[in-house]
Amino acid sequence: MTTDLNQLAVRLQDFASARDWERFHTPKNLVMALAGEIGELVAEFQWLTPEESTSLEPATFDRVRSELGDVTTYLVRLADLLGIDLVGAANAKLDESERRYDADLYRGSARKAPPLTS
Amino acid sequence: MTTDLNQLAVRLQDFASARDWERFHTPKNLVMALAGEIGELVAEFQWLTPEESTSLEPATFDRVRSELGDVTTYLVRLADLLGIDLVGAANAKLDESERRYDADLYRGSARKAPPLTS
Amino acid sequence: MTTDLNQLAVRLQDFASARDWERFHTPKNLVMALAGEIGELVAEFQWLTPEESTSLEPATFDRVRSELGDVTTYLVRLADLLGIDLVGAANAKLDESERRYDADLYRGSARKAPPLTS
Amino acid sequence: MTTDLNQLAVRLQDFASARDWERFHTPKNLVMALAGEIGELVAEFQWLTPEESTSLEPATFDRVRSELGDVTTYLVRLADLLGIDLVGAANAKLDESERRYDADLYRGSARKAPPLTS
Helix, strand or coil, X not given: XXXXXXXXXXXXXXXXXXXXXXXXXXXXXXXXXXXXXXXXXXXXXXXXXXXXXXXXXXXXXXXHHHHHHHHHHHHHHHHHHHCCCHHHHHHHHHHHHHHHCCXXXXXXXXXCCCCCCC | CXXXXXHHHHHHHHHHHHCCCHHHCCHHHHHHHHHHHHHHHHHHHCCCCHHHHXXXXXXXXXXXXXXXXXXXXXXXXXXXXXXXXXXXXXXXXXXXXXXXXXXXXXCCCCCCCCCCCC | CCXXXXXXXXXXXXXXXXXXXXHHCCHHHHHHHHHHHHHHHHHHHCCCCHHHHXXXXXXXXXXXXXXXXXXXXXXXXXXXXXXXXXXXXXHHHHHHHHHHCCHHHHCCCCCCCCCCCC | CCHHHXXXXXXXXXXXXXXXXXXXXXXXXXXXXXXXXXXXXXXXXXXXXHHHHHCCCHHHHHHHHHHHHHHHHHHHHHHHHHCCCHHHHHHHHHHHHHHHCCHHHHCCCCCCCXXXXX
């Protein structure tokens, strides 16, 4: 993981340890906590048009930033406990996607559901 | 964002641009893509006991690593488009949590639902 | 629950019992299974415009119907184990919403995020 | 759909119509609202052990019932707009599952991830 993600992971270790909360932090539980936070993030966008979602009102932006902070927190804590490098895992998936979705072939196509990854 | 997260964000910009897929990447759509990937991650853990989730079988571990790569990909792409620093947002939430959940008060308590953030 | 939902609940009891899978069906696990199926449903809609989502292509429609079947299955199994009447719970929430969101007040307002429930 | 689910669907039509909120109720938006409510449901269970989840404390039970009401509300509204019979879709998936997972073969097996559906 990058330096900053590592620092965040260590901060989360200390936070949990200082409160004796490590016993709650099984990967199963943390995956659920992550899913709960994603639900809050989705709720911020549910009634917005796609266009509105590209230029959020200030109050919405602040709540979205806060939710993204929560999501990042649980994601980094989970990855730390599992021993998984998030950025490494993302780059590995992108290597695959670049092979699978040839740029010349897909550029300008009417294909409806282009993933970043698969 | 950290150097590595920034590099990942730039790689995702280039990936989308080369395929003319930027028009699909509204924040609303990316939040949905992120929620979809989280669903796949949750499915990997749904029948495991908490104990089993702490020591994954190799095949499960590989799928979980792959799903975490997908989650990270969409999270970083979303944050990049919104102009939000994920690690900064996470640290801001942790500053709040450290104030709210006093370590001496919570240590060893029987409190059932200790969050990392709120 | 309605007769049909009750019949579905009984069918799911028999299905689990015949395979000795009841031990996997804790509420915690079933909530995760439900979240996983919702993730698959969200993925079907992630790149569609709101307009496209109102008139699905036949192949997409079939996959959405199948995902809604999965969602209903886990939702009914979960509610059955918890002893919760889904339709009764929904009507109770709507009673609240009708009090909270006065029709004359909200009709035609520019309010951006109207919930069905809260 | 069963009579009760049909009655709930009609009540939701009237609720949305009386407030001029139908324009917000695209399938894409309703899928997101459903995912948001599932996130709140998951959050109720995230720190519970599987055993604790089988006998909820009264306050937790009430919140879970309320969340299941919200989930049912959005699920029925979505299915109504798409013209999909939820119970019919669930039974169709169970027909498949009964063929796929032979009871004699799976009974008592050590298989780790038995789905209700696939």
